[in-house]
Amino acid sequence: MNTPPPPRTSSRSLRVAAFTSVVLLLLAGCSGAGDDSRLDTGAGAAQRAGAAGLRIALIxxxxxxxAFWERVRKGAEAAAAKDGIELTYANDPDSTGQAQLVRDxxxxxxxxxxVTLAxxxxMKAPVAAARAAGIPVVGLNSGIDxxxxxxxxxxxxxxxxxxxAAVxxxxxxxxxxxxxxxIHERGNVALEARCAGVKKTFGGETENLYVEGTDPEAVDAVLTARLRxxxxxxxxxxxxxxxxxDAVDSVQAAGSRARVATFDLNDDLVKAIRSGSVQFAVDQQPYLQGYLAVDSLWLYRTNGNISGGGVAPVLTGPAFVTRTNVASVAKFAAAGTR
Known part of the structure; x- marks a missing residue:
């Protein structure tokens, strides 16, 4: 998950892009039982579902x-290539803008x-509008509740x-x-839940610090000041x-004895774990989230499958990456898929 400088990176008019890389992935947890009332049985939809080139939007x-979202996108592209899907990717860190992209x-x-439900x-109204139009919607990354x-x-x-809680x-x-x-984005339900989970099981004192994640210098200044x-x-x-x-630098600047741990992973963080400057990371496997979300829509349209039976989420984490197992994920992180 993770957060966003303010500028939008895509226009509100979605553009279709075909992707050519082919990746084979073992997909677990797909079940065939579903609610028939949620299937779009219109003639036009049936014809599209039976033909190659389904059109899917990832928003x-x-x-x-x-870098986190590039991993989500790579996974989605891999699934789209395997399934012959025409995939559109669009994004907006502003919730109003994201809602409009769904309407587009x-x-x-x-x-x-x-779609993500940060x-x-x-997102409630645009998701309802999609369902009313007979368009199936799957969620990923944010909004599990x-x-x-x-x-x-x-x-x-x-x-x-x-x-x-595991952290x-x-x-x-x-x-x-x-x-x-x-917490680097106020109002993001996933971020708030992470800290709430830490507080739930941690026996010591837990304190939330809110920073403006879109301004790295401000993040460093606020964190350094609090540590001092x-x-x-x-x-x-x-x-x-x-x-x-950034926190590693803030700890050093503050002369603090604090250690650093984190959610989420990238290639630079793998190196930091190897060096010991970061203790561990919680990997939610964003590549897998993108892959499964797109592939699930193909399975639903072509075979009526619903992963988790439509009643349970398909979990992609948490997986801890520490100094003892970091070597096993390093090559995937370097490739931009972990």
Whole structure:
């Protein structure tokens, strides 16, 4: 998940792009049982479903040049290439803009929409409009507590409360006393859930620190100042790989004894884990989220399959990456798929 500088990186008019790379992936957890009332049985939809070249839109709350979301997109592209799908990718970190992108996709009469639900209230109406138009919608990455109530067909991602609780347990094992959980986007339900999960199981003091993730200099200044104010803080937990690397610098600038751990992974963070400057990362496997979301729409349109039976999310994490197992994921991180 993770957050977004403010400028939009795509126009509101979606453009179709075909992708050519072919990747074979073992897909687990797809079931065939579904609610027939949710199938679009119109003649036009049936003809499209039976033919090659389904048109799928992937719409996220990503910002420009965010490495995390490039992994989501790569996974989606791989699934689209395998399935012969014409995939459109569009994104807007502003929830109003993202909602409009969903409406644009409805207007383009796509065969399916995969969407993130970082701010579920803003997506409720456009998701309902898609369903009313007979367009199946699947969720990914954000909104695990909202997808079913909004009538989204399937969901792929990490249960952030569970992931945060696992981090809290790990901090207990490391004898941490005072953890600072750095939230880089206010109102993002997934980020709030991560810190809530940490607090749920961590036996020491948990403190949330809100920063403006779109301004790296401001993040560094606020975090450095807080660490200087309180020498008892002995752990900084960030919610995105790039923020962990910034936190390492802030700890050094503040002269703090705090260690750094994080959610999410990238190639630079793998190197930081190897060097010991970051203790561990929680990997939610964003490539897998993108892949499964797109592939699930193909399976639904061509065979009526619903992953998780439409009642349970398909979890892609949490998976801990530490110094002891980082070598096993390094080559995938370098390739931009982990």
């Amino acid at each position: 996220t709350h990503a910002g420009k040049d965010d 996709a409805i207007g383009d009469r796509v065969d399916g929409i995969a 701010k579920p209230a803003a 909202a997808w079913k109530s909004q009538g989204v067909l399937q969901y792929f991602g990490q249960d952030e409360i569970v992931a945060g 809290g347990d790990k901090l207990n094992g490391l004898k941490v006393k005072h953890a600072l959980c750095v 104010q309180d020498s008892d803080i002995d752990e900084v937990v960030t919610l995105g790989a790039q923020f962990a690397l």
